[in-house]
Amino acid sequence: MPYIPNSEEDQKKMLETIGVSNISDLFAPIPANLRVSGDLPLPEALTEPEVTRHLEELAAKNRSTRLSFIGGGIYNHFVPPVVWTLAMRPEFATAYTPYQAEVAQGTLQIIYEFQSHVCRLTGMDVANASMYDGATAMTEAALLAVSHTKRNKILVSETINPHYRDVLKSTIIGLPYEIITIPEKDGLTDFDILTKTIDDSSACVILGQPNFFGYLEDLDVAAKAIHEAGGLFVMVADPISLGILKTPAEYDADIFVGEGQSLGIPQNFGGPLLGLFACKKEFIRKLPGRLAARTTDVDGKPGFVLTLQTREQHIRRDKATSNICTNEALCATAATIYMSLMGKQGIPRVARLSVERSHYLAEKIKTLGDFATWQSHPFFKEFVVDCPVAASDIVAEAAKEDIGAGIDLGRFFPGFEKRLLLAVTEINTIEDCDRLVDFLARRFTGKPSRKAVV
């Protein structure tokens, strides 16, 4: 049934009103050679059982990603079924951004709870209602920093996710800002160069914890250096890691940004994602995006509102703090459910399991003569392996056995063609790790691995 009835009679009435005899007259200004004549080149319509069968055949072509070590910013954490059972309730699933905010109390409440959870996880003062993804959140953080400091240089480490750096680069095209990329050295940010580069024109330093390679950086040094120069410290972090690692607040970060996909959202071939953004209270009037707040109504009853909206473009137009005026509401809802479900015990447990399993895999890979871990820095759930052959070959061969064998770093870093980035989460069992090690041993070393020790 059509959503808006458009009967022949309606059409006739409308045509009469505007003084046109038939619909095709409306298209007359478009040259005939640009118009489609006859029917669209589409196959014949199918019956419902035929459509079902067709879709089943397409679905059967999907390859299992159960045995996956692919991370690089989007991780294969376990998503408890209750997360999407609740999130897909129509009240959540069909609600659009609350234009008439105060009538959507439920939507505002879940945004408020989302913000509260993000603040608890990060230790930051205030979090927004979410952004598109980690990359846009990081870019918005850089824009906040240049606006707040009135400085024009954005220092970003080469160890930040290359996709994030691309989004930052394309966003500032045409703006009077300069991105300075601090080079990577042995898997970490080159702090000698970083501290020499920081000066009184540096708006911010952007560093990751863990960084793109999974390694942990010495953020205290960086935070101190940029703060002494009067700039802001922007920390990009994996929210799951915050269950056991130092929080952005503990690092004295001015702004925390991160990818929230790990919090109950499937990998979905790369999206939709969930941008997390939180900062110190002093930047609240420069915060991008929506912000829900709790208040009391005229009768003293608690309620929720969108607050500090004068930052946003529906009021401030071209001077808005950000051009993002919506949020990832459904993904934020799922993340809220995930965070409240996992809580103070669950998230650290997921983090610890990820550490244990990833370190188990790293140790096993070291026993393969032709493979080695690239660096011995502390890492969280992801690490880099030096391979005897091109990493792209390993990835391609593994796919044939339905193994997602990580990411070929040569795609992002010239000279890294033999380096493989592997991510291990709580979802990867010891047996999964052993299967990957067996595969590598069987196909790329010529000698079988030692029997797995559980």
Next chain:
Amino acid sequence: MNIPGDVRYTKEHEWVRVNGDVAEIGITDYAQGELGDVVFVELPESGDAVKQMEAFGTIEAVKAVSELFSPIDGTVEEINGLIEEDAGVVNRDPYGDGWMIKVKMSDASQIDSLLTADQYKELVEE
């Protein structure tokens, strides 16, 4: 509506009171009434330069925001710290405790180009 005669006005609803070479600047009673409850005023810092009819800050009400325009050229000498703690003072006493910045003028003759109380009254009554 209060339109005192001892200050000069801009078309953007700022007022300026001259003491020697220092100009005290705020927004008019009419402006605060149109904005409604002022919740935040973003002001420059001491030492910042301001230029005639260029924005020196922003003023935020609950559901509106507008820019603050400097009536004259000069250097900010002092900002009203009271506004940071209590922006509502702009509503209550726009020509007194609700002043925003004091500027050392670089060209005092610019004052002559501003509206008198009578001209401003005419403007807002249009």
